[in-house]
Amino acid sequence: MVLLGLKWLGARWLRILVHAGGLLPLAWIAWRYSQGLFLIDPVREITAVTGRTALVLLTVMLACTPISAIFGWKQVLRVRRALGLYAFLYASLHFATFVWLDYGFDLELLVGAVLAQRYVVPGLVSGLILLALAITSTRGWQQRLGRSWKRLHRLAYLAGILAVVHFAWLVKDIRVPLRYGAVLALLLILHLPRIQAALHRARSWLRHRLTAAFPPSL
Amino acid sequence: MVKINPSEITPEEIYLSRRRFMKGVGAFVASSLILAACGSPEPTPTAAPAVVTSPTVTPASPALPPLRAIADEQGADLTTYEAITNYCNFYEFTTRKDGVAELAQDFRTSPWTVQVGGLVHKPRTFGLEDLLKFTQEERVYRLRCVEAWSMVIPWVGFPIARLLTEVEPMSQAKYVRFETLYDPEQMPGQSSAFYNWPYVEGLRMDEAMNDLAILATGLYGKTLLPQNGAPLRLVVPWKYGFKSIKSIVKIDLVDEMPTSLWMAASPREYGFYANVNPEVPHPRWSQATERRIGQSSRIETLLFNGYTEEVAHLYPDLSNREWFF
Numbered sequence: 001m002v003l004l005g006l007k008w009l010g011a012r013w014l015r016i017l018v019h020a021g022g023l024l025p026l027a028w029i030a031w032r033y034s035q036g037l038f039l040i041d042p043v044r045e046i047t048a049v050t051g052r053t054a055l056v057l058l059t060v061m062l063a064c065t066p067i068s069a070i071f072g073w074k075q076v077l078r079v080r081r082a083l084g085l086y087a088f089l090y091a092s093l094h095f096a097t098f099v100w101l102d103y104g105f106d107l108e109l110l111v112g113a114v115l116a117q118r119y120v121v122p123g124l125v126s127g128l129i130l131l132a133l134a135i136t137s138t139r140g141w142q143q144r145l146g147r148s149w150k151r152l153h154r155l156a157y158l159a160g161i162l163a164v165v166h167f168a169w170l171v172k173d174i175r176v177p178l179r180y181g182a183v184l185a186l187l188l189i190l191h192l193p194r195i196q197a198a199l200h201r202a203r204s205w206l207r208h209r210l211t212a213a214f215p216p217s218l
Numbered sequence: 219m220v221k222i223n224p225s226e227i228t229p230e231e232i233y234l235s236r237r238r239f240m241k242g243v244g245a246f247v248a249s250s251l252i253l254a255a256c257g258s259p260e261p262t263p264t265a266a267p268a269v270v271t272s273p274t275v276t277p278a279s280p281a282l283p284p285l286r287a288i289a290d291e292q293g294a295d296l297t298t299y300e301a302i303t304n305y306c307n308f309y310e311f312t313t314r315k316d317g318v319a320e321l322a323q324d325f326r327t328s329p330w331t332v333q334v335g336g337l338v339h340k341p342r343t344f345g346l347e348d349l350l351k352f353t354q355e356e357r358v359y360r361l362r363c364v365e366a367w368s369m370v371i372p373w374v375g376f377p378i379a380r381l382l383t384e385v386e387p388m389s390q391a392k393y394v395r396f397e398t399l400y401d402p403e404q405m406p407g408q409s410s411a412f413y414n415w416p417y418v419e420g421l422r423m424d425e426a427m428n429d430l431a432i433l434a435t436g437l438y439g440k441t442l443l444p445q446n447g448a449p450l451r452l453v454v455p456w457k458y459g460f461k462s463i464k465s466i467v468k469i470d471l472v473d474e475m476p477t478s479l480w481m482a483a484s485p486r487e488y489g490f491y492a493n494v495n496p497e498v499p500h501p502r503w504s505q506a507t508e509r510r511i512g513q514s515s516r517i518e519t520l521l522f523n524g525y526t527e528e529v530a531h532l533y534p535d536l537s538n539r540e541w542f543f
Contacts, residue, residue: 040305040316041367041511104515109507116504169502172365173313175412 018079021060022086025053026093047097054090055163057083058130059183062160066190070199081137084156088134091127119169126162129155160184281350285439287358287372292524294510296358297369299438301511306445307363308464309413310398310405318445325404325444327465332450336395336470339386346449350435352376357432359455361462362494362523367509373453374436379427382471387423391471394426395419396452396463413483419463420476420490421454422532430455430528433466456522456529458492489543493533494523498542 009016029049033042061083064076103110114120133153135141142149164184168177189195289295306318332349335341354374362368382394400416402408408415425431434453435442442448447464454461460480480488487501496506496519507516522529533541 040301041509043509044367102509102516106516109516112506113504116499116506117502119502173309173412175313 014075014079015082018082018086022057022082022089025049025090043097043102046101047094050090050094050097051167054087054094054130055160055167055180057087057090058156058160058163059180059187061087062156062184062187066187069190069196070203072203084130085134085137088130091130095124095127117170119166122162122169123166126159126166129159129162133159157184157188282354282374282436282439282441283356285372286356290358290360290370294360294370295512296372296438297511302369302371302437303443303445305369305511307365307459308407308445308447310407310415310417310465311445312407319443321406322444325448325465327442327444327449330449330467332467332469334381334385334469336472337388337391338471339388340384342385344381346435349376349381349433349450352380354435356439357434357453359430359453360523361453361455361459362508362519364458364460364488364492364500364505366503366505366507366519367511368517368519369511372438373432373434374439375432375434375453377429378431378433378452379429381433381469382426385471387471390473392423392473393471393475394421394423395468395470395472395476396421396466397468397470398463399465399467414479417463417479418476419452419461419478421452421461423471424532425454425529428529428532430525456493456525458494460488461492489540491533491541491543493529493542494519495521495542497521498539 029046032045061080064080064083068074068076099105099110103113114124133156136145136149136152145152161181161184164177164181167180168174171177190199287296304319305315307315308318308322311318311321328346330346332344332346333341334344354376357373357375359371359373360368361371378394396419398417399405400408402415421431431452431454434447434451435449437446442451444465447462447466450466451464452462452466461478475490478488478490481490494505499505505519508519510517520526535541
């Protein structure tokens with residue numbers, strides 16, 4: 001029984017981790033709220049938590065492909081969709097907080113806010129990209145779009161960059177958004193063909209050396 | 219002070235809308251969770267916020283007048299003591315507003331001296347006890363942060379004009395330059411080279427001599443806590459909050475416009491005057507409305523934060539952008 005359980009866990013622990021990571025921030029918001037811990041500036045707090053979580057999940061999702069390429073760990077590719085959908089969920093909550101909790105659906109105020117605050121624009125565009133990617137994330141859409149599906153879903157990088165710009169434009173202290181920007185830049189660099197080729201060479205060289213040092217027993 | 223418009227005295231509505239708002243948050247969280255088991259949707263008002271440094275740690279000095287006000291002159295409720303002491307922008311400790319109180323709790327505010335010098339006839343170093351000899355009065359001011367949130371705070375302090383008169387400014391003195399303590403061991407945020415520490419701020423001489431400009435030593439009838447700029451901070455309510463420099467150790471009268479920390483950090487975004495004006499947005503965000511801490515819906519920001527009557531004469535030409543930047 002224990003062995004069976006372990007086997008089951010071994011096949012699914014990454015998925016479990018992703019769902020836990022995707023749901024925990026929401027549970028945390030609900031818990032803080034139920035404890036009355038949002039007393040000082042709830043709007044700001046909820047805006048920050050939802051926005052930050054969306055950005056973190058998006059970044060982790062974008063890291064999956066490079067991780068699989070560098071470490072040859074194919075399993076991570078299968079959690080990309082879940083990560084992306086969670087990122088979209090938090091982006092939607094972030095948007096809802098802005099129009100509902102913060103601006104109370106006051107159209108005049110909202111229009112004024114969008115016009116005067118340039119940070120709104122990259123945020124909105126990033127959210128729209130995530131919406132399009134969430135809609136087309138199903139297997140059906142993947143088949144229908146064929147080769148262009150992959151091209152479309154590369155827009156996730158643009159969504160990430162726009163989210164960082166959005167973040168950097170709205171804060172007084174840009175050190176934190178810069179950290180996210182640096183991680184994204186690194187992920188993008190890993191996609192350059194030359195870097196990919198180098199990584200590939202490094203991996204085959206390493207594998208070669210390892211098999212030479214530890215020959216598989218006959 | 220601005221006349222109280224009867225329509226603005228609506229404490230009942232503020233209470234009610236606050237409750238409506240908290241319910242709104244409940245509905246929002248619940249619906250996004252699709253979880254009925256969300257627990258009590260009404261937050262318990264007794265629940266302790268992040269960190270409240272017990273007032274018993276710093277007993278109210280006998281020199282401070284007790285809290286008397288319940289609202290500002292426009293009828294707006296005071297922001298709670300818990301919010302004022304747990305939601306602070308004080309980058310010398312951390313950039314996290316809810317993290318300052320904890321990091322600042324062991325900050326040493328005694329002994330404390332303030333050097334007052336520069337273009338004055340009688341330069342002098344004041345101990346905090348000397349400054350407490352000036353009659354301390356309660357001043358309820360709105361504090362409007364440049365980040366578009368605001369509070370109503372019952373400060374205790376004295377007009378800075380009294381201190382300046384004491385040291386006899388020379389006629390060449392045109393500006394007042396303030397400096398915060400530089401002590402990275404006590405203020406961990408100062409070990410980052412990202413900002414040009416120590417914090418520096420300034421006022422034009424006539425701004426400093428205005429009766430609204432005070433040096434605060436307390437709030438809510440209690441001695442100022444470190445997170446709020448203890449033991450001595452500036453309060454200039456018609457300007458954005460960052461002008462109200464905290465934990466002051468040095469005041470100099472000078473003949474040239476001082477460069478503040480924010481002017482040095484981001485010259486395109488922060489100028490010397492920084493007077494509140496809803497018509498002049500920050501280069502990156504709107505200043506038209508603000509979120510009053512503890513209140514549900516946004517409120518409109520007022521020119522000079524509602525202190526036009528007291529300070530408008532200092533800035534005769536409203537179209538001069540320099541004064542609102």
